[in-house]
Amino acid sequence: MLFLLIITAAFVTSIAGDSCESYAHPTYGRTGRCIKTSDCPNSLFISNLCESQPANIKCCFSPSAPTLNCPSIVSRSEWGARAAKSTTGMAKSLPYVVIHHTTGGTCAAKSACIVKMKGFQNYHMDSNGWVDIGYSFLVGEDGNIYEGRGWTYVGAHTYGYNSQSIGISVIGDYMSQKPNSAALNSVKALIECGISRGYISSTYTLRGHRDLDSTSCPGNAFYNEIKTWTNYRSLVRSNMSPQFNVPEDYLVMQDM
Numbered sequence: 001m002l003f004l005l006i007i008t009a010a011f012v013t014s015i016a017g018d019s020c021e022s023y024a025h026p027t028y029g030r031t032g033r034c035i036k037t038s039d040c041p042n043s044l045f046i047s048n049l050c051e052s053q054p055a056n057i058k059c060c061f062s063p064s065a066p067t068l069n070c071p072s073i074v075s076r077s078e079w080g081a082r083a084a085k086s087t088t089g090m091a092k093s094l095p096y097v098v099i100h101h102t103t104g105g106t107c108a109a110k111s112a113c114i115v116k117m118k119g120f121q122n123y124h125m126d127s128n129g130w131v132d133i134g135y136s137f138l139v140g141e142d143g144n145i146y147e148g149r150g151w152t153y154v155g156a157h158t159y160g161y162n163s164q165s166i167g168i169s170v171i172g173d174y175m176s177q178k179p180n181s182a183a184l185n186s187v188k189a190l191i192e193c194g195i196s197r198g199y200i201s202s203t204y205t206l207r208g209h210r211d212l213d214s215t216s217c218p219g220n221a222f223y224n225e226i227k228t229w230t231n232y233r234s235l236v237r238s239n240m241s242p243q244f245n246v247p248e249d250y251l252v253m254q255d256m
């Protein structure tokens with residue numbers, strides 16, 4: 001009987017043995033299929049993952065894969081984040097996205113943005129006494145998205161809304177001019193990514209920080225920009241109310 005199981009296992013392995021089917025491509029998607037490259041939409045294929053197939057068969061990643069909608073994100077380890085002192089798990093399918101600016105200078109290169117990221121985290125942890133950098137994500141005018149608390153942990157950015165929203169902050173001061181197109185496009189792409197992965201509800205409401213607390217954040221120019229975005233909802237239409245589910249919901253965010 002054991003011998004039969006081994007034979008069966010070996011047989012199954014030989015059928016499903018190409019690396020393609022278990023390879024999680026960081027950008028293209030999590031599952032590939034071994035097909036002709038000419039049949040692969042958008043040429044999203046890579047070589048050497050269909051070991052048992054002829055040379056013209058390559059590992060094709062479906063454009064419908066959920067991760068396809070996601071831009072690359074500079075991870076905490078990439079920007080050298082300190083470990084969080086503690087974390088609180090976030091619900092999925094969140095109803096709100098809250099937009100911030102950090103105030104202060106902008107950054108147009110990754111190395112400069114990383115310096116700022118470390119500064120924000122140090123300020124939030126050492127001066128404010130928070131467990132981690134406050135925002136869920138930050139976006140630089142270099143076009144990069146930097147991971148803060150990420151999708152899965154409650155942030156500290158908007159009093160009464162932390163446990164029901166993703167907080168995205170663009171690095172810089174946007175009172176008199178809005179962020180550049182690289183940053184704006186990355187904010188939009190990040191929101192779409194969150195929807196495609198189920199972290200943000202497809203019927204989410206977009207707000208600026210100033211809609212929910214007494215602050216000028218995210219600056220007049222940036223605020224006027226997001227008010228033109230499809231999911232922005234005025235106070236009259238949104239029916240939002242604060243909730244205090246976790247300790248972070250009580251934290252009052254002062255954008256630096």
Ligand SMILES: [Zn+2]
Nearest residue numbers: 100209217255
């Ligand atoms: Zn803010």
